[in-house]
């Protein structure tokens with residue numbers, strides 16, 4: 001939801017930043033670059049944010065890597081990345097995914113692998129936070145939220161060794177507080193792709209193609225499901241805002257002051 005509401009202790013600046021991209025917003029690659037204030041040239045970007053890393057993921061057919069989200073646990077399994085194609089390397093998919101570069105520095109695989117293993121073994125107190133964007137269609141991305149990097153392993157896919165990173169969905173609150181995220185609130189990518197196609201990339205109310213968001217028809221907080229396209233639709237920012245106003249009826253700060261007033265009146269009476 002995009003309604004301008006302050007969480008306790010949230011500064012105006014934080015509010016503006018958090019209003020910029022929200023989970024399940026539909027954005028272009030250009031929006032991602034604007035949000036991260038840098039061009040993300042690759043899928044794995046260790047430590048690029050002030051306190052987090054960034055993964056670009058895709059579960060589409062023909063996606064270059066086997067990323068997957070477990071529909072039961074919400075855990076993300078993110079595959080490591082191949083050797084760069086280049087001099088003498090024509091078939092990266094035939095080679096083991098590299099931990100280090102030919103010069104001996106860590107690859108992105110290596111940096112994430114080390115962070116995951118340090119956390120899993122207790123060397124590191126807090127897990128690496130990873131912001132995830134997923135590709136829905138050509139040039140169309142959706143912000144998937146924050147995940148914690150819990151562990152990693154190297155597995156054989158039958159032909160070569162690849163990295164598998166395990167990440168848990170979390171919610172980042174004001175003051176960098178991290179809380180558990182009910183995993184079934186995540187809209188699976190397959191559902192998003194179906195909705196995107198069905199609604200033809202437009203707000204279902206006005207046909208706008210700008211500032212779109214995957215919206216739960218019946219809100220998740222009221223028991224609406226994320227797992228079926230029937231309860232998910234495309235709404236522009238304006239119609240998303242109108243809808244959230246209707247559901248809340250009164251703005252929370254107004255509600256809080258009304259409660260305070262009735263409380264005072266009760267005690268006065």
Ligand SMILES: [Zn+2]
Pocket residue numbers: 203204205206207208235236237238239
């Ligand atoms: Zn609209």
